Amino acid sequence: MRKQKEFLGLLLVRFSVLFVLISLFIILMFVAVRGFEVIDIGFLLEPPRAGMTKGGIFPAIIGTFYLAMGSILFALPLGVLSAIYLTEYARLGKWVRAIKIGVNALAGVPSVVFGLFGLAIFVKFFGFGVSILAGSLTLGILILPTIIRASEEAIIAVPRTFREASFALGASKWQTVTKAVLPSALPGILTGAILGIGRAAGETAPILFTAATFYQRRLPHSVLDEVMALPYHIYALMTEGTKPEFQVPIAYGTALVLLLLVLGINLAAIILRTRIRRAKKW
Amino acid sequence: MVDKVVTENLDFWYGDTHVLKNINITIPDKAVTAIMGPSGCGKSTLLRVFNRLNDLIDGTRITGKVLLDGKDIYSESIDVSNLRRRVGMVFQSVNPFPKSIFENVAYGLRIHGWRSGTKLESRVIDSIKAAALWDEVNGSLHKSALDLSGGQQQRLCIARAIANEPEVILFDEPCSALDPISTAKVEELIEELKKKYTIIIVTHNIQQAARVSDYTAFMLLGDLVEFDRTEQIFTTPKDERTENYLTGKFG
Numbered sequence: 074m075r076k077q078k079e080f081l082g083l084l085l086v087r088f089s090v091l092f093v094l095i096s097l098f099i100i101l102m103f104v105a106v107r108g109f110e111v112i113d114i115g116f117l118l119e120p121p122r123a124g125m126t127k128g129g130i131f132p133a134i135i136g137t138f139y140l141a142m143g144s145i146l147f148a149l150p151l152g153v154l155s156a157i158y159l160t161e162y163a164r165l166g167k168w169v170r171a172i173k174i175g176v177n178a179l180a181g182v183p184s185v186v187f188g189l190f191g192l193a194i195f196v197k198f199f200g201f202g203v204s205i206l207a208g209s210l211t212l213g214i215l216i217l218p219t220i221i222r223a224s225e226e227a228i229i230a231v232p233r234t235f236r237e238a239s240f241a242l243g244a245s246k247w248q249t250v251t252k253a254v255l256p257s258a259l260p261g262i263l264t265g266a267i268l269g270i271g272r273a274a275g276e277t278a279p280i281l282f283t284a285a286t287f288y289q290r291r292l293p294h295s296v297l298d299e300v301m302a303l304p305y306h307i308y309a310l311m312t313e314g315t316k317p318e319f320q321v322p323i324a325y326g327t328a329l330v331l332l333l334l335v336l337g338i339n340l341a342a343i344i345l346r347t348r349i350r351r352a353k354k355w
Numbered sequence: 356m357v358d359k360v361v362t363e364n365l366d367f368w369y370g371d372t373h374v375l376k377n378i379n380i381t382i383p384d385k386a387v388t389a390i391m392g393p394s395g396c397g398k399s400t401l402l403r404v405f406n407r408l409n410d411l412i413d414g415t416r417i418t419g420k421v422l423l424d425g426k427d428i429y430s431e432s433i434d435v436s437n438l439r440r441r442v443g444m445v446f447q448s449v450n451p452f453p454k455s456i457f458e459n460v461a462y463g464l465r466i467h468g469w470r471s472g473t474k475l476e477s478r479v480i481d482s483i484k485a486a487a488l489w490d491e492v493n494g495s496l497h498k499s500a501l502d503l504s505g506g507q508q509q510r511l512c513i514a515r516a517i518a519n520e521p522e523v524i525l526f527d528e529p530c531s532a533l534d535p536i537s538t539a540k541v542e543e544l545i546e547e548l549k550k551k552y553t554i555i556i557v558t559h560n561i562q563q564a565a566r567v568s569d570y571t572a573f574m575l576l577g578d579l580v581e582f583d584r585t586e587q588i589f590t591t592p593k594d595e596r597t598e599n600y601l602t603g604k605f606g
Binding site for chain 2: 164232234235236237238239240241242243244245248252253256257
């Protein structure tokens with residue numbers, strides 16, 4: 074009886090893993106095979122032509138790059154400073170618990186809600202218009218919880234003895250945080266930042282009303298320009314226009330580029346993390 | 356004999372726990388004073404009273420006086436940063452920063468406003484030499500401190516403390532994580548350092564107290580049971596509890 078249960082249990086977990094792997098493989102192959110047909114150097118380096126039925130996706134690649142960089146530029150300092158406050162300065166109590174619940178809740182908010190918020194606040198209220206700036210800020214808020222959590226974990230993981238050594242040499246709290254704690258926590262913080270960049274690059278809903286434009290041949294001139302972006306480009310190709318027979322293959326090509334980009338970014342985070350784990354000797 | 360550190364009616368609490376009970380001790384200048392006793396006797400807490408490192412812990416309370424060169428280090432006018440420059444510390448957990456060997460030693464100097472330059476460099480090198488580490492790291496000052504062996508790391512931590520030119524160096528069980536050969540090197544170094552510094556070393560290793568110290572304090576459950584010259588304590592202890600501890604009846 075016990076043996077049978079053991080056998081069934083093993084079968085169940087094995088089947089689950091197999092199912093996950095096969096699904097993942099099918100999705101990847103599906104996008105890869107279809108996308109590969111349209112990808113060449115021209116596809117990567119040319120703007121779209123003929124009402125998005127020909128040409129490449131260069132402006133969308135650049136746009137996604139700007140948006141991801143803009144969001145991290147905004148979210149990284151804010152997130153790290155918040156994490157420093159939560160871990161080093163705030164005393165545990167109702168206030169900190171409330172902030173932490175808030176941060177976690179922020180992580181659970183559907184991304185389209187961030188899009189609406191960005192439209193109301195950054196696009197309208199601050200008058201940035203539909204622009205790289207508004208989109209970056211919206212994406213920045215979206216990835217803040219990721220950055221804060223990763224930074225908090227990295228800061229907490231710094232041994233207490235480093236702090237003691239720093240204080241014992243006469244350092245103030247701020248000196249200890251900036252000169253002893255942060256340098257030791259930096260690798261973990263960077264991992265969080267890279268994951269944040271990957272998330273920002275892949276999101277569609279937050280930039281729907283705040284940054285993305287349907288079609289643009291030229292590259293953006295300033296942060297107040299609207300841009301094309303890879304995820305939104307896929308959406309546009311599939312929903313707009315009148316020639317799906319030309320547009321759908323381009324959408325798959327775009328999807329493959331986006332997929333490789335996000336996978337590459339996540340891979341970089343994983344490599345960074347394992348390297349640091351190996352180098353870390355405390 | 357000059358009195359370097361003196362406590363008067365010192366009491367210390369963690370929350371409601373009375374950890375140090377009416378401690379009166381006079382620690383002489385330029386000598387090694389060992390504080391020994393079983394775990395939980397309050398010896399590490401007493402050590403951390405001398406550089407106010409207990410300030411980092413919430414919910415502690417201290418009464419009485421702690422005098423360094425006759426001045427109360429717990430008075431309002433004391434600059435804690437400067438106090439900790441004058442009273443350095445070496446920890447039980449060998450804890451160099453994950454920085455280069457050079458930057459580890461320069462850390463305290465930079466904290467106190469030193470800029471990069473030949474003055475800083477020569478102070479760093481002098482400190483490494485004083486910690487008997489120079490021959491082993493000469494030429495690799497910019498390698499990571501974490502690549503050194505445990506014993507070398509602990510001597511680097513000693514160099515880091517020396518760089519601040521302290522007057523007192525506190526050692527909190529500095530050898531408990533080290534092998535016997537590294538321990539011997541650190542003990543030799545302590546012997547050397549007492550020419551320039553007042554040394555206070557906490558240890559639960561009775562033999563170590565006997566080997567390195569000129570004076571020994573024996574603590575038990577927050578009380579200072581006995582304090583005297585080390586040979587006195589080890590040959591003719593006055594208190595029965597000291598004798599029982601030294602002969603291994605408890606601890």
